[in-house]
Amino acid sequence: MAAPHPLSALSIEETNLARDVVSAAHPGTVLFFRQNYLWEPPKADVLRFLELEHSRQLTPSSPRPARCAQVFYDVIGGKAKAQYNEAVVDLNLKAVVDHKVIGTEHQSSLTTKEFEELVNCVQADALFQQKVSELKLPEGFEVIVEPWPYGAPDIEDGDNRYFQALMFARDTRSGNPDSNFYAYPLPLIPVMDAATKTIVRIEEPATGGRGESLTAKTHKPEIVDHCLESEYVPELLPGGVRKDLKPLTVVQPEGPSFSITDGNLLKWQKWRMRVTFNSREGAVVHDVRYDGRPVMYRLSISDMTVPYADPRPPYHRKQAFDFGDGGLGHCVNNLTLGCDCLGVIKVCIHPCCYS
Numbered sequence: 001m002a003a004p005h006p007l008s009a010l011s012i013e014e015t016n017l018a019r020d021v022v023s024a025a026h027p028g029t030v031l032f033f034r035q036n037y038l039w040e041p042p043k044a045d046v047l048r049f050l051e052l053e054h055s056r057q058l059t060p061s062s063p064r065p066a067r068c069a070q071v072f073y074d075v076i077g078g079k080a081k082a083q084y085n086e087a088v089v090d091l092n093l094k095a096v097v098d099h100k101v102i103g104t105e106h107q108s109s110l111t112t113k114e115f116e117e118l119v120n121c122v123q124a125d126a127l128f129q130q131k132v133s134e135l136k137l138p139e140g141f142e143v144i145v146e147p148w149p150y151g152a153p154d155i156e157d158g159d160n161r162y163f164q165a166l167m168f169a170r171d172t173r174s175g176n177p178d179s180n181f182y183a184y185p186l187p188l189i190p191v192m193d194a195a196t197k198t199i200v201r202i203e204e205p206a207t208g209g210r211g212e213s214l215t216a217k218t219h220k221p222e223i224v225d226h227c228l229e230s231e232y233v234p235e236l237l238p239g240g241v242r243k244d245l246k247p248l249t250v251v252q253p254e255g256p257s258f259s260i261t262d263g264n265l266l267k268w269q270k271w272r273m274r275v276t277f278n279s280r281e282g283a284v285v286h287d288v289r290y291d292g293r294p295v296m297y298r299l300s301i302s303d304m305t306v307p308y309a310d311p312r313p314p315y316h317r318k319q320a321f322d323f324g325d326g327g328l329g330h331c332v333n334n335l336t337l338g339c340d341c342l343g344v345i346k347v348c349i350h351p352c353c354y355s
Contacts, residue, residue, distance in 0.1 A: 007286040009276040018069035032074040036353035037278040041065030104159040115147035125199040140173040149325040151317030161194040183230040250342040277350035282328035
């Protein structure tokens with residue numbers, strides 16, 4: 001079997017091997033794996049390899065950069081807080097070649113499991129249930145718990161790992177589970193301590209618009225009376241979807257103009273590039289060339305954040321870093337031919353580590 005290209009994503013077998021090597025380095029310890037993907041070799045090493053590749057001088061005996069995985073995980077022990085670790089595993093040597101214990105002043109990205117724990121903790125919390133009952137929601141409305149990262153911690157939060165939940169109400173009378181609950185925000189923000197899995201407080205932000213006070217409760221107790229429905233799924237739109245659009249037909253009778261070979265090598269007209277995928281950044285493009293001329297070594301997005309809405313506390317924490325906090329690769333959906341895509345489509349398969 002040919003050795004993988006240095007810029008190809010880890011296979012399922014390599015992903016599992018990296019996990020096993022890290023597990024063996026912590027015998028008798030419970031580990032919580034967060035992310036596990038390709039550790040890109042130093043650029044200078046890759047460029048030497050690419051020079052051989054593009055000059056057609058590459059042979060099976062040509063030197064290759066080390067094939068490594070970077071693994072992000074927690075070491076869990078008894079009642080102590082989980083300790084976040086980062087390691088680099090050489091997949092050929094089957095050994096950990098670099099290891100760091102990350103201090104509590106830094107925090108790892110979140111996982112879907114932590115979000116699930118947040119939702120469960122909020123729904124089971126007695127104080128939260130009491131606060132919801134005080135809102136006097138109309139019959140036919142249900143409470144929606146939307147998990148969020150904690151955003152910018154306050155000084156008094158210390159090094160604790162917190163999560164917050166934004167609350168909404170959904171009108172269930174339509175019987176459609178896609179009814180837009182964002183039209184009915186609720187002024188409750190539960191905060192969970194990730195270490196103890198408990199709700200440490202429930203904040204009650206101000207309601208009303210800009211210019212209101214920091215504590216104004218403009219529409220209490222009938223909290224959704226001022227809200228208007230705002231549906232977007234076609235079957236719930238009052239007038240349905242517009243009828244004046246002409247048909248659009250996507251056909252390629254002779255097939256596509258692009259090709260994908262060697263797992264992730266994309267060629268289109270005079271363009272050539274390698275496309276990979278990882279948990280943090282999502283899609284990453286390497287070694288972009290036009291007619292043989294190098295254009296770009298690496299193309300990716302480092303992060304993205306949107307400061308939302310109201311500057312009054314605690315809304316200042318409603319600011320997710322989509323890549324660093326959540327990991328874009330964890331947030332994308334699998335696409336299905338004939339449903340999400342039209343024409344001749346190539347679906348790229350990349351394994352991701354989901355805790």
